[in-house]
Amino acid sequence: MTPSRATTDTFPELPLFDLRLEEQDLEAVAQTLRSGWLTLGPRTAAFEEAFAAHLGARHAVALSSCTAALHLAYLAAGVGPGDEVIVPSFTFAATAAAALYCGATPVFAEIVSRERPSLDPADVAPRITPRTKAVCAVHYAGYPAAVERLRGLCDEYGIALVEDVAHAPSATFAGRKLGTWGLAGAFSFFSNKVLSVGEGGLLCTDSDEVAAFVRARRSHGMTSGTWDRHRGRTDTYDVVGLGYNYRLDEPRAALLLSRLERLEADIARRRELTLRYRALLADVAGILVPFADADVPDSSCYVMPIMIERDGRQAQVSARLRERGIQTSIFYPSIHRFSAYRERFPDVSLPITELASRTELTLPLYPHMTYADQDRVVAALTEALAR
Numbered sequence: 001m002t003p004s005r006a007t008t009d010t011f012p013e014l015p016l017f018d019l020r021l022e023e024q025d026l027e028a029v030a031q032t033l034r035s036g037w038l039t040l041g042p043r044t045a046a047f048e049e050a051f052a053a054h055l056g057a058r059h060a061v062a063l064s065s066c067t068a069a070l071h072l073a074y075l076a077a078g079v080g081p082g083d084e085v086i087v088p089s090f091t092f093a094a095t096a097a098a099a100l101y102c103g104a105t106p107v108f109a110e111i112v113s114r115e116r117p118s119l120d121p122a123d124v125a126p127r128i129t130p131r132t133k134a135v136c137a138v139h140y141a142g143y144p145a146a147v148e149r150l151r152g153l154c155d156e157y158g159i160a161l162v163e164d165v166a167h168a169p170s171a172t173f174a175g176r177k178l179g180t181w182g183l184a185g186a187f188s189f190f191s192n193k194v195l196s197v198g199e200g201g202l203l204c205t206d207s208d209e210v211a212a213f214v215r216a217r218r219s220h221g222m223t224s225g226t227w228d229r230h231r232g233r234t235d236t237y238d239v240v241g242l243g244y245n246y247r248l249d250e251p252r253a254a255l256l257l258s259r260l261e262r263l264e265a266d267i268a269r270r271r272e273l274t275l276r277y278r279a280l281l282a283d284v285a286g287i288l289v290p291f292a293d294a295d296v297p298d299s300s301c302y303v304m305p306i307m308i309e310r311d312g313r314q315a316q317v318s319a320r321l322r323e324r325g326i327q328t329s330i331f332y333p334s335i336h337r338f339s340a341y342r343e344r345f346p347d348v349s350l351p352i353t354e355l356a357s358r359t360e361l362t363l364p365l366y367p368h369m370t371y372a373d374q375d376r377v378v379a380a381l382t383e384a385l386a387r
């Protein structure tokens with residue numbers, strides 16, 4: 001269906017991301033609203049079961065956001081005050097902020113290269129100290145980070161591997177779904193994500209202990225939920241630890257369940273568009289295309305990043321595309337260069353990450369994008385770079 005636009009602005013004509021819901025999605029939400037039960041209940045449980053089966057994971061716990069999932073994953077890994085969590089800086093701020101929530105220090109490590117902008121295991125190893133409790137692998141743009149090597153490294157040092165799978169639902173490495181390689185995987189259902197419902201997240205794990213911990217902590221550390229009490233299963237509860245309100249609500253769980261049915265088809269279209277982008281961009285002078293040699297069937301193809309070869313042109317190229325009605329973004333500014341982090345971590349220097357942040361541009365990509373839209377983006381980019 002064609003949605004009514006959230007804004008009447010004419011920019012962007014060609015947005016970075018666009019969401020199209022189907023009639024069945026709207027009906028699923030309407031039915032939930034009519035049911036009279038709106039928070040953590042049967043639809044959330046059904047979504048958890050479906051998503052765990054989809055991943056091949058033992059447990060999936062729905063949460064209010066990926067940030068909440070990262071926070072609880074770090075806590076489950078035993079991260080506390082004085083500890084360290086090794087994270088990339090070429091990611092969204094939440095990957096590092098969640099370590100700070102635990103009273104721990106995020107230790108920033110390098111990416112491999114601008115062609116492969118994910119956490120470099122060779123740079124992680126020397127940063128491990130007796131205080132390191134976890135390493136977080138981010139599957140940037142939907143492409144697998146070096147999970148096998150990172151898992152090996154974590155096992156060697158007896159620390160936890162956490163996966164930030166915000167970009168990569170349904171993506172795989174060596175035939176195994178991302179999110180299932182470490183202690184826990186943290187997914188996002190935020191507005192612009194592959195499986196978006198506005199706000200939402202999920203933690204998957206094969207550990208019964210971690211799943212029980214996360215289930216309790218997402219709802220104030222209580223031993224039973226409101227839904228259990230509503231059904232008369234119990235009329236009391238204990239609080240067994242410091243908990244949070246990290247619950248998902250039922251309308252969004254219903255929307256997730258409905259959208260999950262089309263996830264593979266949506267990703268198949270993203271992969272097709274990504275391959276077509278790669279072919280078109282191969283003829284564009286002055287850019288690098290990250291993961292250009294990576295197999296698209298391993299990736300969820302969440303975004304289409306490019307790197308401008310020459311430093312210092314990012315703002316200009318982005319502005320020129322904007323003049324043509326095309327929205328771009330930067331995935332990502334280096335976390336350690338943000339004001340709040342620079343004050344805390346003034347000595348961090350990551351030259352590859354910083355260059356990537358200064359030269360990256362993310363191009364529009366969404367399943368119902370047309371070939372004509374893509375041609376328009378590539379033509380405008382070519383022109384912007386040539387000027």
Ligand SMILES: Cc1ncc(COP(=O)(O)O)c(C=O)c1O
Nearest residue numbers: 065066067092094166188189190
């Ligand atoms: C890599 C990464 N990690 C974590 C997050 C946080 O996700 P959420 O908004 O669901 O908390 C995002 C979302 O933008 C992300 O891109």
